[in-house]
Amino acid sequence: MEKNIIRIRQWLKENRARGARLLQILVRENSTRGNESSTQAILIEKCRQLGLDLDIWEIDAEELKNHPAYCCDRQSFEGSPNLVAVLKGTGGGKSMILNGHIDVVPVGDEKSWEHDAFSGKIECGKLFGRGSTDMKGGIAAMLMAIESLIACGIKLKGDCIFQSVIEEESGGAGTLAAVLRGYRADGAIIPEPTNMKVFPKQQGSMWFRITVIGRAAHGGTRYEGVSAIEKSVMVIERLQKLEKDRNAKITDPLFAKIPIPIPINIGKVSSGQWPSSVPDLATIEGRMGVSPDESIQAAQKEMEACLQEMNEQDEWFREHPLAIEWFGGRWLPGSLEVDHALMTELSNSFVEVLEKSPIIEASPWGTDGGILSTVGNTPVVIFGPGITEMAHDANEYIQLEDVFVASEVIALTLMRWCEISE
Amino acid sequence: MEKNIIRIRQWLKENRARGARLLQILVRENSTRGNESSTQAILIEKCRQLGLDLDIWEIDAEELKNHPAYCCDRQSFEGSPNLVAVLKGTGGGKSMILNGHIDVVPVGDEKSWEHDAFSGKIECGKLFGRGSTDMKGGIAAMLMAIESLIACGIKLKGDCIFQSVIEEESGGAGTLAAVLRGYRADGAIIPEPTNMKVFPKQQGSMWFRITVIGRAAHGGTRYEGVSAIEKSVMVIERLQKLEKDRNAKITDPLFAKIPIPIPINIGKVSSGQWPSSVPDLATIEGRMGVSPDESIQAAQKEMEACLQEMNEQDEWFREHPLAIEWFGGRWLPGSLEVDHALMTELSNSFVEVLEKSPIIEASPWGTDGGILSTVGNTPVVIFGPGITEMAHDANEYIQLEDVFVASEVIALTLMRWCEISE
Numbered sequence: 001m002e003k004n005i006i007r008i009r010q011w012l013k014e015n016r017a018r019g020a021r022l023l024q025i026l027v028r029e030n031s032t033r034g035n036e037s038s039t040q041a042i043l044i045e046k047c048r049q050l051g052l053d054l055d056i057w058e059i060d061a062e063e064l065k066n067h068p069a070y071c072c073d074r075q076s077f078e079g080s081p082n083l084v085a086v087l088k089g090t091g092g093g094k095s096m097i098l099n100g101h102i103d104v105v106p107v108g109d110e111k112s113w114e115h116d117a118f119s120g121k122i123e124c125g126k127l128f129g130r131g132s133t134d135m136k137g138g139i140a141a142m143l144m145a146i147e148s149l150i151a152c153g154i155k156l157k158g159d160c161i162f163q164s165v166i167e168e169e170s171g172g173a174g175t176l177a178a179v180l181r182g183y184r185a186d187g188a189i190i191p192e193p194t195n196m197k198v199f200p201k202q203q204g205s206m207w208f209r210i211t212v213i214g215r216a217a218h219g220g221t222r223y224e225g226v227s228a229i230e231k232s233v234m235v236i237e238r239l240q241k242l243e244k245d246r247n248a249k250i251t252d253p254l255f256a257k258i259p260i261p262i263p264i265n266i267g268k269v270s271s272g273q274w275p276s277s278v279p280d281l282a283t284i285e286g287r288m289g290v291s292p293d294e295s296i297q298a299a300q301k302e303m304e305a306c307l308q309e310m311n312e313q314d315e316w317f318r319e320h321p322l323a324i325e326w327f328g329g330r331w332l333p334g335s336l337e338v339d340h341a342l343m344t345e346l347s348n349s350f351v352e353v354l355e356k357s358p359i360i361e362a363s364p365w366g367t368d369g370g371i372l373s374t375v376g377n378t379p380v381v382i383f384g385p386g387i388t389e390m391a392h393d394a395n396e397y398i399q400l401e402d403v404f405v406a407s408e409v410i411a412l413t414l415m416r417w418c419e420i421s422e
Numbered sequence: 423m424e425k426n427i428i429r430i431r432q433w434l435k436e437n438r439a440r441g442a443r444l445l446q447i448l449v450r451e452n453s454t455r456g457n458e459s460s461t462q463a464i465l466i467e468k469c470r471q472l473g474l475d476l477d478i479w480e481i482d483a484e485e486l487k488n489h490p491a492y493c494c495d496r497q498s499f500e501g502s503p504n505l506v507a508v509l510k511g512t513g514g515g516k517s518m519i520l521n522g523h524i525d526v527v528p529v530g531d532e533k534s535w536e537h538d539a540f541s542g543k544i545e546c547g548k549l550f551g552r553g554s555t556d557m558k559g560g561i562a563a564m565l566m567a568i569e570s571l572i573a574c575g576i577k578l579k580g581d582c583i584f585q586s587v588i589e590e591e592s593g594g595a596g597t598l599a600a601v602l603r604g605y606r607a608d609g610a611i612i613p614e615p616t617n618m619k620v621f622p623k624q625q626g627s628m629w630f631r632i633t634v635i636g637r638a639a640h641g642g643t644r645y646e647g648v649s650a651i652e653k654s655v656m657v658i659e660r661l662q663k664l665e666k667d668r669n670a671k672i673t674d675p676l677f678a679k680i681p682i683p684i685p686i687n688i689g690k691v692s693s694g695q696w697p698s699s700v701p702d703l704a705t706i707e708g709r710m711g712v713s714p715d716e717s718i719q720a721a722q723k724e725m726e727a728c729l730q731e732m733n734e735q736d737e738w739f740r741e742h743p744l745a746i747e748w749f750g751g752r753w754l755p756g757s758l759e760v761d762h763a764l765m766t767e768l769s770n771s772f773v774e775v776l777e778k779s780p781i782i783e784a785s786p787w788g789t790d791g792g793i794l795s796t797v798g799n800t801p802v803v804i805f806g807p808g809i810t811e812m813a814h815d816a817n818e819y820i821q822l823e824d825v826f827v828a829s830e831v832i833a834l835t836l837m838r839w840c841e842i843s844e
Contacts, residue, residue, distance in 0.1 A: 203642060207697040218814065219687030219709040220625060220786035229688050230662075233655050265641030266651050267701060268694035275629040275689040275750065276709035282691075287641040287698035328697065365642035392640065 004420065005352065007152045008411045012144065012404055015151075019407065020127065020400055022046070023140040024120040027129035036080045036102050036166050039136075043102070043164050046143060047085035050150055052162065055084040059166075059177040067180070069375050071171040071330040082174050083164040084183055087146055093157025093419035097188035097378060098146075098410065099175060099368060100139040101168030104131035105392050112394035126397040133386030137398040138191025138406070139164060141385055145411035158418030161185055168368050171329050175368035179376035187342040187417055188378045189410060192367050193386020196402060198350070200343055200381055201254055201362040202369050203262055204290030204333030206326055208303065209283055210235060212271075213320040216280040225278030226316055229271045232282040235310070235322065239264050239286075242306050246299075250291060254338070254362040261362065262289030264303075292335035292362060300326060331366025334373045334380055342379050342417065349412035350383075353405060358383075383409070426842065427774065429574040430833045434566065434826055437573075441829065442549065442822055444468070445562040446542040449551035453524050458502045458588050461524050461558075465586050468565060469507035472572055474584065477506040481588075481599040489602070491797050493593040493752040504596050505586040506605055509568055515579025515841035519610035519800060520568070520832065521597060521790060522561040523590030526553035527814050534816035548819040555808030559820040560613025560828070561586060563807055567833035580840030583607055590790050593751050597790035601798035609764040609839055610800045611832060614789050615808020618824060620772070622765055622803055623676055623784040624791050625684055626712035626755030628748055630725065631705055632657060634693075635742040638702040647700030648738055651693045654704040657732070657744065661686050661708075664728050668721075672713060676760070676784040683784065684711030686725075714757035714784060722748060753788025756795045756802055764801050764839065771834035772805075775827060780805075805831070 012019075031039040040056075047054060059077040064070045083102075089095070107117040107130055114128075115121045121128045127137070142162060149156065161183060165174030192199075212232045217225025243264040255261035266286040272279030290299045304324060311321040336343065338360065350358040369380035385402035434441075453461040462478075469476055481499040486492045505524075511517070529539040529552055536550075537543050543550045549559070564584060571578065583605055587596030614621075634654045639647025665686040677683035688708040694701030712721045726746060733743040758765065760782065772780040791802035807824035 205642065205698065209697075218787065219685060219689060220627065220711060220788075222685045222687045223681040227688065229658065229691050232691075233658060236651065236655060259645040263641060263644040265644045265698060265700060266649065266694075267641060267697040267699050269651050269654075269701075269704075270692055272688075272690035272707070275631075275707040276627065276687060277689050278687060279689060279691075285694070285697040289642060363642075365640065388643075389646075 004152065004154055004415060005412060008148050009408060011148045011151050012408055016404055019140060019144045019404060020122065022143065023127055023137060023403060024122065026136040026140060027120040027127065027132050028118055030118050031102050031104050031131060032106055033103055033170060034080060039102050040081050040083050040164060043083055047162065050147060052085035052087050056081045059173060064173065064177060064180065067176065069176055069332060069371055070173060072167065072173040074170070077166070080166050082166060082177055084178060085162045087156065087160040089156045089158040089418055090421040091157060094186035094417050095159040095161065096414060096417050097161045097163060097183065097185040097372065098142040099163045099165065099188055099190045099372060100135050100142060101166065101174065101368060102139070102164045103166050103169050104134065105169050108394055114395055125400050127400055128395065128397045130396055132398040133193045133396050134391035135192050135384060135386055137386050137403050138384040141191055141403050141406040142410060144407040145414060148407070148411050149414065154415065155421040156414060156418035157421045158186065160414055160418060165368065172331065172368050172371045175371045176375060179371060184376045184378050188372050188380045189346070189413065190367055190369050190380060190382050191384030191406060192382050193388050193391050194363070194382055194384050195388050196385060196406065197359040197361050198346060198381060198383045199361055199363040200336040200338055201292035202334040202367050202382060203292065203362060203364055204296060204331050204366045204370055205287050206290065206296060206330040207285065207287055207328040209285045209325045209327050210307065211323045212282040212284065214278065214280040217278040219276035219278060222278050228279045228282035231316065232269060232271060232284055235284060236266060238306055238310060239266065242303060246302065252362065254360060257361065258364065262291050264288050290333045292333045296330065296332060332370025332374050333366065334369040336373065336379050336381060340379055342381055345416040346381055346383060346413050349409045349416060352412055353408045426574065426576055426837060427834060430570050431830060433570045433573050434830055438826055441562055441566045441826060442544065444565065445549055445559060445825060446544065448558040448562060449542040449549065449554050450540055452540050453526050453553060454528055455525055455592060456502060458524050462503050462505050462586060465505055469584065472569060474507035474509050478503050481595060486595060486599060486602065489598065491598055491754060491793055492595060494589065494595040496592065499588070502588050504588060504599055506600060507584045509578065509582040511578045511580040511840055512843040513579060516608035516839050517581040517583065518836060518839050519583045519585060519605065519607040519794070520564040521585040521587065521610055521612045521794060522557050522564060523588070523596060523790060524561070524586045525588050525591050526556065527591050530816055536817055547822050549822055550817065550819045552818055554820040555615045555818050556813035557614050557806060557808055559808050559825050560806040563613055563825050563828040564832060566829040567836060570833050571836065576837065577843040578836060578840035579843045580608065582836055582840060587790065594753065594790050594793045597793045598797060601793060606798045606800050610794050610802045611768070611835065612789055612791050612802060612804050613806030613828060614804050615810050615813050616804055616806050617810050618807060618828065619781040619783050620768060620803060620805045621783055621785040622758040622760055623714035624756040624789050624804060625714065625784060625786055626718060626753050626788045626792055627709050628712065628718060628752040629707065629709055629750040631707045631747045631749050632729065633745045634704040634706065636700065636702040639700040641698035641700060644700050650701045650704035653738065654691060654693060654706055657706060658688060660728055660732060661688065664725060668724065674784065676782060679783065680786065684713050686710050712755045714755045718752065718754060754792025754796050755788065756791035758795065758801050758803060762801055764803055767838040768803055768805060768835045771831045771838060774834055775830045
């Protein structure tokens with residue numbers, strides 16, 4: 001083992017330029033939703049060269065649409081293939097899924113970017129571009145780990161299943177399709193941008209829209225109307241209280257350093273059309289965080305009960321009840337015991353490479369780990385080289401050093417988990 | 423005098439059909455902003471037949487634009503004439519302006535109207551259509567009053583100056599132009615829809631837009647951001663307190679029956695673009711009521727001081743101050759002493775016709791009376807036959823009976839105010 005570790009380390013050191021180049025060409029391709037194919041093509045060719053068994057398919061929306069975990073507003077996935085590439089083991093070891101998503105969020109305001117958003121520019125050890133951190137850096141780290149094993153002639157007993165999926169940013173249809181196609185394993189690593197922290201638990205989340213009804217009137221006689229804005233303030237304050245109550249119940253030490261473990265974020269409020277009219281309608285849209293230890297449904301019921309209480313206690317709401325709609329994105333929470341063998345092997349590998357213990361926390365956002373663990377019954381750890389704060393931001397970048405370190409940690413974990421075939 | 427009153431009453435009774443027909447053809451013309459000319463043409467022809475001295479002109483925006491009371495987003499008034507028609511007195515009496523606006527607000531949702539919005543349909547003594555109440559009914563009442571005097575051969579000593587102006591609904595450029603053209607008088611009646619109440623005082627108003635800055639963040643780590651929505655709730659609550667404080671200072675008995683004499687109406691709130699992001703910007707738009715006893719500027723200063731206080735006391739606002747903009751509509755307040763001679767003469771006429779005292783209140787909205795009294799230095803009373811609640815509403819109508827009663831009250835007031843030349 002010790003010898004193999006040294007060989008892996010050596011190979012990764014010698015192939016840094018190669019790894020940086022792979023990440024660069026991945027980042028230079030725009031793989032926003034609907035445009036994933038050219039980036040997938042690069043990965044397909046890479047995996048073909050590595051001699052992996054390829055499975056490339058387009059998701060059939062018809063097949064998935066009735067699954068309870070399916071949450072997607074896309075009509076067709078034509079031209080946006082999912083990719084699974086398997087490094088077959090010799091048999092007898094545990095299998096491992098290495099999962100990453102190839103879709104990236106939109107560029108946003110281009111004027112906020114210093115370089116072109118898909119430049120892949122390297123400066124002072126940083127590689128810039130949309131997707132560099134979230135999460136093409138993680139994908140490159142996984143592939144470099146696999147390549148290092150192959151290059152060093154190390155054979156694994158268990159299968160290593162590399163996945164490059166679409167649709168993570170929009171609710172996880174890509175990973176759900178892979179799970180339903182049969183891809184499950186004894187463990188999985190998803191190298192989302194964790195700042196090299198290890199997340200055995202992930203916050204789930206979903207979007208809500210609350211409709212608040214008022215009664216219109218002229219602003220000069222506003223007492224004849226009922227302001228949907230004033231009523232919305234009541235709702236906002238009630239949601240703030242709900243957030244406080246829900247978070248007070250979180251005792252998991254993994255959340256100890258997180259100010260609000262499962263936030264209720266009010267992201268959008270829209271009401272009224274005319275300054276001198278009393279608004280008769282307001283909509284409040286937001287994102288509700290879901291604890292790793294509760295279900296999406298339980299969290300939804302808690303918020304619904306809150307609104308129901310308001311509908312019973314407030315005279316106006318009794319006649320004009322608040323309505324809630326769970327729309328758009330939804331990300332299942334995920335949870336793995338901190339002492340699970342996968343955590344142990346990953347932590348040991350981390351210590352081996354970095355000579356210190358990893359920071360273990362719960363993630364503040366959902367990942368495809370929710371679907372993989374809940375639907376796919378696969379133990380999942382989130383650990384990756386990207387910078388949490390840079391995800392979705394302008395001037396997104398990644399530290400290349402972290403990509404190679406993560407690569408080494410993943411390679412060592414694969415050797416420990418899948419076992420080496422002598 | 424007694425004899426003249428009887429003759430006027432008799433003539434009005436005999437000419438009800440004539441008055442209803444006049445109002446009907448006025449309502450059947452769409453005189454929304456920019457489309458006033460065909461309705462003005464009917465009035466011009468009517469005034470010509472009555473033998474009044476006509477003054478018809480298009481407002482010159484260039485001439486008005488630097489006047490402090492000018493508040494208008496219209497570039498040109500071409501094709502939308504103002505009309506002033508004078509019944510010259512024999513000399514020696516007090517002059518009276520009878521002012522009405524010919525512009526009407528948009529129809530709104532046509533599906534909400536039972537009949538065509540410009541039907542002029544008469545059913546059970548009600549005449550339906552946009553503008554019937556606000557305020558073509560008042561214009562018809564004024565013209566019938568003038569016609570009754572002429573028809574009965576009653577000559578006035580003072581001038582009676584009939585005005586049909588444009589732009590009242592958009593800030594009063596029509597009346598301002600008439601004032602600056604030289605039309606001032608010893609008194610004025612504006613028959614806006616008061617439910618036959620008498621309003622010596624009128625609430626002024628103006629629009630504001632407050633910009634609230636936040637700091638964006640991912641909803642899952644919302645504690646890293648500053649929500650522009652949460653900050654807006656603070657602003658809304660502060661404005662509610664300001665409204666309370668301002669109204670607590672109102673002691674005028676004319677406001678005794680009005681729950682909120684000078685409301686601050688928050689008509690529009692808009693913040694955020696994405697449910698799972700912390701919003702970094704919010705705008706709050708509304709209408710601030712102005713007391714008849716204060717100036718627009720004083721009211722503005724009071725709200726600005728409030729925001730200034732928040733900008734000093736709140737840590738976030740100190741770095742990211744609230745900004746206020748006074749945009750769009752602005753209506754000057756108006757105020758006349760309750761014991762002014764014009765009030766006395768109008769009240770006496772009211773008692774003469776209706777055998778009861780009028781209800782005297784302050785108006786919950788601004789009228790052209792603000793400009794006429796403040797800029798034109800002309801004492802103004804608002805009194806008219808329209809139905810306050812129907813103004814700007816779908817299925818707007820007016821009770822024809824009220825039009826004729828208001829006509830008689832106006833005719834009697836003219837005889838008392840301008841005096842009869844024997």
